[in-house]
Amino acid sequence: MPISLSTRIRFVFFVLLVANLPVQAQGQRGAQSPKSIAPLDITGYWVSVVSEDWRLRMMTPRKGDYESIPLNQEGTRVANTWDLAKDNQEGLQCKAFGVGGILRQPGRLHIEWQDEKTLKIDFDAGTQTRLLNFDKSQQAAGEKTWQGFSIAEWEGPAVGRGAPPRGNPRPTDAGGGGQGLRGGPAPPNSVMQGGSLKVVTTRFREGYLRKNGVPYSENASITEYFHRLPQHPNGDNWLLVVTIIEDPKYLSQPFYTSTQFKLEPNGSKFNPTPCKTAPPPPGK
């Protein structure tokens, strides 16, 4: 029996729809809570591993030591006016523990879900707390704070033909493939597996990029990406946070840093301390 043209087209249309189901499934997941569709788990206790910039992070650098920060003329001028005693006198001890500098402080983080739409990060350095809101309809209210108002969103891994394979491929799996193409790994259970957390923060108070008074303004743009690296063969679990600060007032170009943390088994070493900046070493 001959098959009509319209039947053939309907069949092709059906096949295409079925092939496209993973993309639709991803869209349906958008209706679920951010916690339930989290492509990576960054909760837990993390300790900052200072294998870079040790001299600039583990102690207070001398005034005028702005190594590697792309300060403009105004930024340099303001940094040169830093006065630790004056900050302490005026109750501004937490200027070095604001959202632009807190991740570079040595110490520990405790990340947990406050509710289905909010991640909470507690810092023991300076006893600070950040809330990452996934609800974009929320508006910042009240006065500006040291940690500001953060909007978060998940960023999934690349998908589609030719994209990196998703899931946990076997050690022998090659790159490429995906979507069932020959040579690609089997599709994972979670469409969103992998990926990163993007956080954009506004409404924060002016603070310090480093303890020695290198400034960022309250109008700066701060974007962060949180990554959890795959577990290393030695058992280490790493959290990596990329921070991009754009501040035309004090910086001549975006200031790009990345900070790493290692997962700890529990919170026994989490030790909140007040905002306090040690004086820089004497001499030149």
Next chain:
Amino acid sequence: MKTNGPLLLVALSLMTCSAFAQVDLSGEWSNLTHEDVNHRQSVEIGDYTGLPINEAARFKAESWDEAVLATHERQCIPHVVTYAMRGQPGNIRISKIDDPDTGQIIAYTIHGTYGRPRTIWMDGRAHPSEYAPHTWSGFSTGKWEGNALVVTTTHIKMGWIMRNGVPTSDQATMTEHFIRHDRHLLDVIVINDPSISPSHSFGLRTGDSISPENRMHTVPAVLLKLPTRYRIRSEDMFPTICPAPIHTYGTFLRNVECRLKRLLVDPRLHIRNTC
């Protein structure tokens, strides 16, 4: 037919739109020096801050003499991969190699300012036998995990992490995560080396029976990074020059350099009079 045509187009567009979300690492990337600048260029002798090294590694570093690179037989030694990816100026070019028949990416290559060209095999091949020759750039394989390209490099010659002699042994494994956000590419470098790590590391092999909790405290890794920004001009790529002029080996050895200049008069060394 008229009613099904638009539907077919919609279906086709739905089918293909996701293919554009691919992460592309290829291109020229310029080095960003917003952190750890000193450790990536002319680091002071004895500055090992932040690195989890044991006494043996410290001893090795303290006996380091970079002036040996100026000797005739060592002038063509490139920087080892454990340093080359971070050394200044550190600009890199990443290229794709695809299979002409399938179009699949079978390898990436990385050409950098320092070190030897690297090939990262993406076709699933295994690493060679442990007895295979070790090279300055090692043997690298890669696979995508999430939106990061994870590269494992073994068979690296004994080398260094910093230019003040903090060593790596030929047992080192370098794991990298290439992560791109818009115009920024980050190479997260984790070096596991049982020979330079503090206690508990000797004799530990993959597959040894130890509890997960203990494993978290053994064989500390050195985690370093190369941040780069897209895109530089091709003219900004400076290949390693061989023989290398002695003045490129770090300002901290300026005194040694000047003494050598007085002793060595061979014009083949291309020594500049900067004293």
